Amino acid sequence: xxxxxxxxxxxxxxxxxxxxxxxxxxxxxxxxxxxxxxxxxxxxxxxxxxxxxxxxxxxxxxxxxxxxxxxxxxxxxxxxxxxxxxxxxxxxxxxxxxxxxxxxxxxxxxxxxxxxxxxxxxxxxxxxxxxxxxxxxxxxxxxxxxxxxxxxxxxxxxxxxxxxxxxxx
Amino acid sequence: xxxxxxxxxxxxxxxxxxxxxxxxxxxxxxxxxxxxxxxxxxxxxxxxxxxxxxxxxxxxxxxxxxxxxxxxxxxxxxxxxxxxxxxxxxxxxxxxxxxxxxxxxxxxxxxxxxxxxx
Numbered sequence: 001x002x003x004x005x006x007x008x009x010x011x012x013x014x015x016x017x018x019x020x021x022x023x024x025x026x027x028x029x030x031x032x033x034x035x036x037x038x039x040x041x042x043x044x045x046x047x048x049x050x051x052x053x054x055x056x057x058x059x060x061x062x063x064x065x066x067x068x069x070x071x072x073x074x075x076x077x078x079x080x081x082x083x084x085x086x087x088x089x090x091x092x093x094x095x096x097x098x099x100x101x102x103x104x105x106x107x108x109x110x111x112x113x114x115x116x117x118x119x120x121x122x123x124x125x126x127x128x129x130x131x132x133x134x135x136x137x138x139x140x141x142x143x144x145x146x147x148x149x150x151x152x153x154x155x156x157x158x159x160x161x162x163x164x165x166x167x168x169x
Numbered sequence: 170x171x172x173x174x175x176x177x178x179x180x181x182x183x184x185x186x187x188x189x190x191x192x193x194x195x196x197x198x199x200x201x202x203x204x205x206x207x208x209x210x211x212x213x214x215x216x217x218x219x220x221x222x223x224x225x226x227x228x229x230x231x232x233x234x235x236x237x238x239x240x241x242x243x244x245x246x247x248x249x250x251x252x253x254x255x256x257x258x259x260x261x262x263x264x265x266x267x268x269x270x271x272x273x274x275x276x277x278x279x280x281x282x283x284x285x286x287x
Contacts, residue, residue: 025241080188080215083207087195096204096269119251120214125206126251127258130285139258141207 012050016042060166068160075121075156082123086142097143098127101136101150105158110165111136117157122149174230178223185219188212201269202261210254217246 023038024030086094105111115126115136124138140149195208221239228236 022241025237028236028238076211076214076218080211083195083211084188084191087191087198087208087212091198091200091204094200094204094269095271096201115255116248116251119210119254120247123207123211125203125210125254125258127203127255127262139203139206141204 012046012053015046019045061164064160065164068164071160072117072121072157079121079123083141086123094141095143097140097146099124099138099140099143099146099149100130101138101153103134103136103158104154105162105165106133107165110161114158114161117161118153121157122152124149124153171230174226178227181219181223181226185216185223187216188219189216192216202266203258203268206254206257210250214246214250218243 020038020042023041024034027034103111103114105114111129111133115129118124118126118136118138123141126136126138128137129135130137143149189212192208192212195212196205199205199208221243225236225239
């Protein structure tokens with residue numbers, strides 16, 4: 001499950017691609033000089049930092065990941081409307097709560113992604129992870145049904161992440 | 170053509186500004202620290218998103234080249250907002266900030282602060 005460098009001079013191809021794109025976006029250009037500079041950064045920075053990387057699960061199924069990103073972006077829009085309505089309504093209707101969500105997902109990177117998604121989407125902010133990485137504590141702005149919320153997060157966000165990273169249960 | 174571009178951009182600007190305002194309003198109006206966290210993490214994200222799309226459309230139209238800077242700002246915003254909220258919530262639990270009386274399962278915050286299982 002862990003990443004092994006497949007090519008000696010390109011230890012993490014995805015990071016290289018990311019660096020290349022981000023450099024071009026930063027400069028808002030496709031000029032040949034910047035292409036060369038971006039390629040230089042994309043090759044040297046992963047080489048210099050490869051020793052510092054923690055092993056993390058390999059990234060499988062890019063199409064599923066794309067679908068996940070699009071779904072989260074859509075959910076962010078919906079969550080925005082919901083929170084906006086809750087903010088405008090008088091606060092006495094609010095029903096805030098702390099909820100502990102049991103995690104089936106393992107490894108730091110997928111858990112971080114799940115916690116960030118949970119903070120951005122359904123009226124929840126992730127607050128803490130238990131030391132054994134088995135429970136995610138979230139604060140809910142307006143709790144309707146605790147079990148429904150846990151099922152929603154597990155089905156809608158955790159399951160696709162587990163498939164993307166192919167974490168075993 | 171110009172009219173339509175400006176119309177779309179202005180609609181996006183007004184929507185974006187409204188959401189950014191609601192996010193800030195939440196920060197001022199909601200009753201306790203934890204509920205206040207929800208304003209900036211959510212309402213502001215969509216507000217900023219609308220403003221950035223408006224900026225992309227206008228700059229692309231006026232300058233004549235595709236402007237994609239804004240995508241990068243969105244990316245950084247989406248990465249930093251949850252991390253900030255997480256750090257703030259964690260700090261709040263350690264300082265034992267007052268939690269709204271009617272919050273369900275208030276005691277969970279103590280377990281969470283110690284990073285124990287519930």
